[in-house]
Amino acid sequence: MLKIENVTVKSEDKVILENFHLEIQPGEIHALMGQNGAGKSTIAKVLLRDSHYDVQGMISFHNKDLLAMNTTDVAREGMFLVMQNPIEIAGVSNAELLRTALNDRGKNTGNILEFHRELTEYCKRLELPTSFVHRDVNFNMSGGEKKKNELLHLWMLKPNFLILDEIDSGLDVDSLKLVARSLVEYYEAYHPSILVITHQKTLLDILKPQFVHVLKDKHIIKSGDFSLAEQIFQDGFGASTMRNGETNE
Ligand code: ADP
Ligand code: MG
Numbered sequence: 001m002l003k004i005e006n007v008t009v010k011s012e013d014k015v016i017l018e019n020f021h022l023e024i025q026p027g028e029i030h031a032l033m034g035q036n037g038a039g040k041s042t043i044a045k046v047l048l049r050d051s052h053y054d055v056q057g058m059i060s061f062h063n064k065d066l067l068a069m070n071t072t073d074v075a076r077e078g079m080f081l082v083m084q085n086p087i088e089i090a091g092v093s094n095a096e097l098l099r100t101a102l103n104d105r106g107k108n109t110g111n112i113l114e115f116h117r118e119l120t121e122y123c124k125r126l127e128l129p130t131s132f133v134h135r136d137v138n139f140n141m142s143g144g145e146k147k148k149n150e151l152l153h154l155w156m157l158k159p160n161f162l163i164l165d166e167i168d169s170g171l172d173v174d175s176l177k178l179v180a181r182s183l184v185e186y187y188e189a190y191h192p193s194i195l196v197i198t199h200q201k202t203l204l205d206i207l208k209p210q211f212v213h214v215l216k217d218k219h220i221i222k223s224g225d226f227s228l229a230e231q232i233f234q235d236g237f238g239a240s241t242m243r244n245g246e247t248n249e
Helices: 040-049 073-078 094-104 112-125 130-134 143-157 173-190 203-205 224-238
Strands: 004-012 014-024 029-034 056-062 077-084 088-092 161-165 193-197 211-216 219-224
Touching: 004 040, 014 040, 014 088, 014 219, 029 040, 029 203, 029 224, 040 056, 040 077, 040 161, 040 193, 073 077, 077 143, 088 094, 094 112, 094 130, 094 143, 112 130, 112 143, 130 143, 143 173, 173 203, 193 203, 203 224, 219 224
Parallel strands: 029 193, 029 211, 077 161, 161 193
Antiparallel strands: 004 014, 004 056, 211 219
């Protein structure tokens, strides 16, 4: 479903990623880990076609050339990014944005009562006040509310590929658990692919990615199963990410 082959990413002549490979099949959960500044958010933004980056190599999504698409095309194909710092859109309410997006995807929201009933129901499940239906997208919301608001969009739009970039940042312990459980519920209902970027053990313990990758020196230097994440939480990135035969000396 997503195939990234030999990708190099530059911004203003600075090489951020080089020789980057990653393949994610339908229904797989992958975790991407790595130290601050390793390039994790960059790959997320590249996939959503952020125009700040110069990208070389091959990326296909649903067997289509992702690098030939713009952000709208990628979103229509079902990719959904929860950003580390979700942007605020003053003057556009959740209801307006979601109706427009659903109509654009050919989903009929002609029955306004039904649309509002669904949106209100998801607010309740996310423990958000139902007034959020008419709040401007992320505008003046706290860090935690923004993340839950993004999940409100997730449930309404039902994307098939999620990228969660430090969705845990800004969340207190209870909100983090609620968000993680909501994600598991979504996964069980729709079986999307998920690329989760995080440093948080709680989130990974609940999401249980089948694949874990470590990003270092501009590319993925090590991949493994969930035990690699456990090893990193125990020993840090140093010891856990040495290639075979390498020593600490
Ligand atoms: P991470 O999410 O792993 O902490 P980022 O992907 O945000 O790391 O950043 C990786 C590196 O690329 C950093 O050194 C950052 O300063 C740089 N970088 C990211 N985006 C840009 C950009 N648009 N222009 C210039 N440098 C960038
Ligand atoms: Mg980041």
